Amino acid sequence: MNRNCLKIRLYPNRAQEHALEATLETCRRVYNSLVNDRKYQFETAQVSVGRYDQQAYLPAWKKSHPELKSVYSQVLQDVVHRVDLAFKAFFDRVKKGETPGFPRLKGEGQYDSITFTQNDSFKVGDSTIRLAKIGQMKAKLHRQPWGELKTCTLRRINNKWFACLCQEVEPELLPPSTEAVGIDMGLKTFAALSNGEFIDNPRFFRKDEKALAKAQRKLAKQKRGSKARKKARKVVSRVHERIRNRRHDFCHQNARRVVNRFGVIAVEKLSVRNMLGNHCLAKSICDAAWSQFRIVLTSKAENAGREILAVNPAYTSQDCSGCGYRPDGREGRTKKKLSDRWHLCPMCGLSLDRDTNAAVNILALGQQSLTSVEA
Structure with missing residues (x-):
């Protein structure tokens, strides 16, 4: 149950x-x-x-x-x-x-x-x-x-x-699916799938940031305890509510599409709280709502009888999904920077989007863990 x-x-x-x-x-x-x-x-x-x-x-x-x-x-x-x-x-x-x-x-x-x-x-x-x-x-x-x-x-x-x-x-089991997918969360795109597909990042907070700032400025000018201040506070609260509702709907809609299609889903086990220490990216990370999406995806997958796997994301962006080559900074093995958005392996020549490469690695780690558990 x-x-x-x-x-x-x-x-x-x-x-x-x-x-x-x-x-x-x-x-x-x-x-x-x-x-x-x-x-x-x-x-x-x-x-x-x-x-x-x-x-x-x-x-x-x-x-x-x-x-x-x-x-x-x-x-x-x-x-x-x-x-x-x-x-x-x-x-x-x-x-x-x-x-x-x-x-x-x-x-x-x-x-x-x-x-x-x-x-x-x-x-x-x-x-x-x-x-x-x-x-x-x-x-x-x-x-x-x-x-x-x-x-x-x-x-x-x-x-x-x-x-x-x-x-x-009772769990509402979906028809079995042989498809498997790895999901890499990001900021440029909300998520990259191991099959080469992408989920666009809607950036709900960024879109309403100016409207929120305007409402907050009006609130700050009102006298405390006045009716005008209560009215201005409702406007600020309404902007936050609109952002929250859009983000909630986005997470549920995309999680449902993934669960309906794939039988095995591998996701990153991200420590979002630690990542918020980067003040340059903290606002964008909060706006992306990775944790909310993972919670919703896990709930829907378990209710549908799908296999959901959380893997350690360490080195998934650095390793080559084709040959396993890892640039470790030694002997000319230059690590990929965050600004490097394309993966080009110097060993096997594999060329694809950086996030797609990471998603393929996440899927491989998930299938590896699933095989070890079954064994």
Whole structure:
């Protein structure tokens, strides 16, 4: 069984929207109270409070704070769970020797989602969704859920409301394919395939960079706390949302094409976080969204029964895919620079695009690892 998420647009009426806003604000205050409680307990009594300890606070808090009764109990328990996850991540970073940031309090408007963790607390209809303590609201379902529903997360994005339905589904296996492909990620082109094909780099952020800068300049000129500033902030947020939506659609569309066509897919195991240390390329790397594409590609491949292989990309751009010759800088073996976009092997004479050569090497490494595992 696999889990996937179905995202649908919600259209609450005015009363329901007020109820949702009040629920978010109540959950934000509960979240901050739980964070402060953990900090206070540790500083005063050196006691580490756990998830179930704090979950036991809720019945007493409901008696002293009647507004908590308007929030479904499972939603409040999920707030406790989120605090617990934040502290676990904090302590994990401490153990790894990193410089962790202590879990922060949520400011006004920063808590933007709630989760119903039991499927009896929400019900999905043909064009509606019913939520406990909220009521039935209109929804735009591009398709009905086809698996067993597990959770429902409501999220506010730019004053729009969405429901993310998590469901367990059976894998949708595709017909077998004997084709195999290696994929080399890049910046000049988004991806080069080992068969010589390329996926163009759309550069969504670069295209909207001027519009974003203009919106941010207008925001900076507005007085803090004014209505004009809130309006300008929505414009900035909308530009970011448009970029994010286009990038999301691009990754899903191209990942689906690759999965439908190829039975074995070899990709690079890139450490994108380390690559962002190059300030000259950091913006372009973030705009390319390599990690997002790989996550989507892996998910679709596993659900379709395809073989997805992640290989170490070391020397894949330097080695010749024809004879294996590697320029190591010694005895006249000049390494290829990043500006060298064409591969011309001095040993076997192989001539092809640099990224295509790397993709062929990635495919060879993937097939090699697959053979060793089967053996």
